[in-house]
Structures are given as structure tokens and as C-alpha cells.
Amino acid sequence: MLIPSAMHEHYLATCLHAVRMEPTKVLMPGQQQSALRRLAMTVLLTITAMVAAAGAARAATPLFAPAADYAAGRAPRSVAVGDFNGDNHLDLAVANAGSNTVSVLRGVGNGTFQPKVDYPTGSTPLALAVGDFNGDNHLDLAVANLGSNTVSVLRGVGDGTFQPKVDYPTGSTPSGLATGDFNGDNHLDLAVANAGAATVSVLRGVGDGTFQPKVDYPTGSTPLALAVGDFNGDNHLDLAVANAGSNSVSVLRGVGNGTFQPKDDYPTGSTPSGLATGDFNGDNHLDLAVAATGSNSVSVLRGVGNGTFQPKDDYPTGASPYALVADDFNSDGHLDLAVAATGSNAVSVLRGVGNGTFQPKDDYPTGSSPFALTVGNLNTDGRPDLAVVNTDANSVSVLLGIHTQAAAITSADEVTFTQGHRGEFTVTSTGVPVPRLSESGALPPGVAFEDNGDGTASISGTPAAGSNASYVVTLTAHNSAGPDATQTFTLTVKEASPKPPCPEDQHPGDGHHCDPAGRGDGHHCDPAGRGDGHHCDPPGRGDGHHGELAATGASSVPACAIASTVLLLVGGAAVRLAARTHSVRGAHSPAA
16 A cells, blocks of 8 residues: 555654553563554554545545536547647547547637537547648647558648548557657657557658658557657657557667667556656656556556666556546646546546655546546646547547645734724635635634635724733634645734823813813813914803914914904004903904
8 A cells, every 4th residue: 555645754653653662661472462463453543544534635626627528429539639720729639430530629718619520530540649740830630540550641721620631551450649750850750559460660750741651660469559758868759658468568769760779568557558658756757657457557667767667556546447648637746647447437537746656546427438538728727627538428528627726824923903992904815716714712802703705804803901912813724625724823902002191170172182171172272272273262262263361373363362462454554552351252353
């Protein structure tokens, strides 16, 4: 049993705890056996619990939406993607073994497809490849025909249609097909796995859409699929071939001129029928993943970097896995595997850990007898989607990738409120689906937590009297994409600043000043001379029309005093009068 790397540290700690004994205690033979049994049981139960917990966590994070099915020809056996009409949306091409056609389904761009258009091929088309074989910037199709021992090449016009096929001989019973520039002339070549001849046929491309006669290279027994990659880092493409009859993968190293060295074989699971390449452990060397139909597993062979491979590690899949692809389906930077499990009517997805190992499978339903699949961004959302051909259902299932992102809390981890004054703080988070936010712990009296349902939450309220202290709570963000995010959050309540006291003979004014008359409403004067800034009034009226004792007058009245000197202009002459102190009622002019 393989334990996910995320569990390694906990697993080791549990084992060490289980065997920790008193250093001076000596066990008799019977006691030793009993202790070993207890240790074995402890470790077994720990592993079981961890794997069950990991499985439950994975089950809550689906990577693909339910399948949408589209009609294909009879007994579809292969599928490929490409933008065949230049609209920047990926289209589908399906090889139909039962109707001797290729069906082209044009993509709309949102993950849906128009009805198929069929093009004749050779007999029993089984495998399919896409490439620009004539250098006109339009994608063409190549189809391996099991029943006629040929490859049919259909040149793309550029508008989503294709010219009539041109056939090229292959070996017996061609079952697998791949493209690559094997001789470095910038023209795509073809490699064909011939199940009936135990060979690979290489057809070098001329560059105008035509191909030279085949050259054959021996493989293992019953080669069904092949993949292309530079396995030894010499900048020349090599071939890997899955041999169903010999339970092996044959690796043929490319010389760089279109020829290949003799094969090296590596054991796989039973009846290998599908093959994919990728750097599964991040060491910059290509590895191999092989769908083993007879053992319901995927064999992973890690590349050493010199063209050789380490012994296989097997991972369970659904029943009768026939084909597979590699991509990063959960956006964690590690390649995952998607396997067409023909006997389970499902795609098994194995998430890569990043060290060359894979987590247990998650299954996604498809149509009946999924036989082959491909990966591409079918709805232009930046995430990989799957297209799966269902042989018994005569259909293509499209499974769109679901964008997921583990929850995270992005706001600050502390805030300060003032006792007796309302405070507000917004908790923010990221994640897809949108996280739900919760709080555990004791907030100050008068303050509450509320999840807003949009990935934010509010902490708000007026701290009650006597609540000045620090309150430590735990904030949690949860969604189905991964483990919960938590944050230790501190809310500090401080005391309000006291107001300055008024003298004993005065009353609180308007909240800022003191007033002997107790008016302090912003319209009366006080000993500090704060009235309304315009008039003075001994009784403390200060209402904008009267004066006030000791007030600071307006710019039109220089000052207020017990006696004032008023300058009156009468008939152009200046008369100085001694005015007596008085108060004026109403809005009339002062009387002499």
C-alpha cells in the first residue's frame, strides 16, 4: 500500500510513538510477541484511518462536472482535439471503427459542440493523430486503419472541413499512431504501432502533406499504443510502445535522422494498451504511465534521464483501463492521470503527489464502454477538460473541469475597537467554491460575527461598558476544494478617552465647552468667549441677534464691555456719545 506523502510525517510519528518503551524494561519472549502484535495493530489502524480520512477529503472535491454526451459514428475508438476552423475554439475529431469514418464536431467555445460531420477513412479506423502535415497552418488528420493496414491522411482546408483521404501502407493491423519530427527537418513524421506485425512503422513526412514509404522497427508482442518523447535528453525524439502480448513497454531511442536503435523492454502490468508520458516527480526527466487492461491498474515507470526507466509502481484504476492522458487537473503544479476504464463506464482520475506517486482514484461516469480519451481546454476557461469516446454508446462524453481553489483567509489577524463606540471589521477570504466563514471563541459583549455568504464576514457592534480587554478567537474558512483555512484573530477593546471636566460653577456645554448659563447649544456665549462669534449678550442669549457678557464679538463689533463708545454718523457729522450698558429686545437698532 502506498501512503500519500502528506501523511508520511504523521505516519512515522505514530509508529515511533507506538514502539516507545521504557528503556530499562526487559520483555520476555511471550511479552515481545504480544507487544509486536499490539504494534502491528496500532500501525494498521492508523494507516486505515488516515487513508479513509484522505479518501473522504478527496470525495468532497470533484474535478469534473457530469458528462455531456454528443453523437458520434458507430463504435468510436479514438478522439483528438484541434482548432480545425481557426476560430480559437477547440474542435473534436473521432475515429469510428464501425462506420469507417472520422466525425468532426466543431466546438462553440463554451464546452458544447455542433452536430458531427463525417469523412470517409480506410477500414476499421482505430487511432487518430492531429498535425499540420503540409505547412499551410491548417490542421490535418491522420488515421490508422486496422482493417486495411493503412494510414489515411485528410488535409484540413482551414474552415473545419477536410479534403478526401490519401492512404499510405503500414504494417499489419495498425492500432496506435503518433506524430513527431524524428529527423529534424521541421516536417512532421508518423509512427504507427502494428499489432499484427509486432513492429513500429515510421513514415517520414515530406512537408507537403505526403509521406515516404514506411520503415519498420521491431517491438514487443502485440503493440497497441505508442508515445513520443526525448527520454535520454539528447534532443532527439524517442518512441515508447505498449506491448499487450508481452506485458512490457519497448523503448526505441531516436538517432536524430529518423532512424531508431533496437528496443529496450521494461515490464508493466497485464495487457498494457495505453501509454502517456510526463514528468511525474519533477526531476526534469520524462516518466511513463501505462494502462494495464488485464490488471485493472496503471503502471508508472520513472525515467532516469538516460533513456532507461526504474521498475514499475502499480496503482488501481477502474475495470479494464484502456487509454490514459496526463495533465494537471487540480492546478497544484503536479501532473495527474485520467484513465478510460472501459469495464466501469467511467474515467478514473489519479491525482499526482509530485514525487512520482499518485493518490487513490476518483471515478467520473461516462457513456457505455469508454475506450479512449483526450484532454484540452474545451470551454476556454483555462482549465483542462476531457473528451471520452464511448464505443458501445456511439457517443463522445465531454467532462468539463471544475475550477477549484482551497479556501484562504486574506484579512488582517487583529483589530481594535473602542468601548462604547461602534466598531466594524470585514473578514475576507479567497477560494472556489466561495468559502463559508465561521468563528469560534468569545467576542466582547455587544459585538457579533456574521457570515455574509460572499466570502466575507462582518465583526461589528458596540463593546459594552467594562469590556476593555483582548479577545482571541479562531476564524475558519471552508469550501469543498481542500482543507479548511484557520486564523487566530485578536480583537482588542480599549477604554474611551474621558471628556475634560467643567469648573464647579459651570455646566457641560455642547460637548466641547462649558457655559455658566447651562445653555451651551452653540448659540450662547460662555466665559471662554465661545458664543456664536457675532454678538454679545449679558443674559446669555447669544442667538445671533444679541450681545453677551465677555464674549468675543463679530468683526463689525470690536468688543463687548460694560460701557461702549459708539460712533454715529448724523448728517455727515461725527458725534461721539457715551452709551450705557443695555440689552436690546428683538432685532431693533440699539437705543441711545
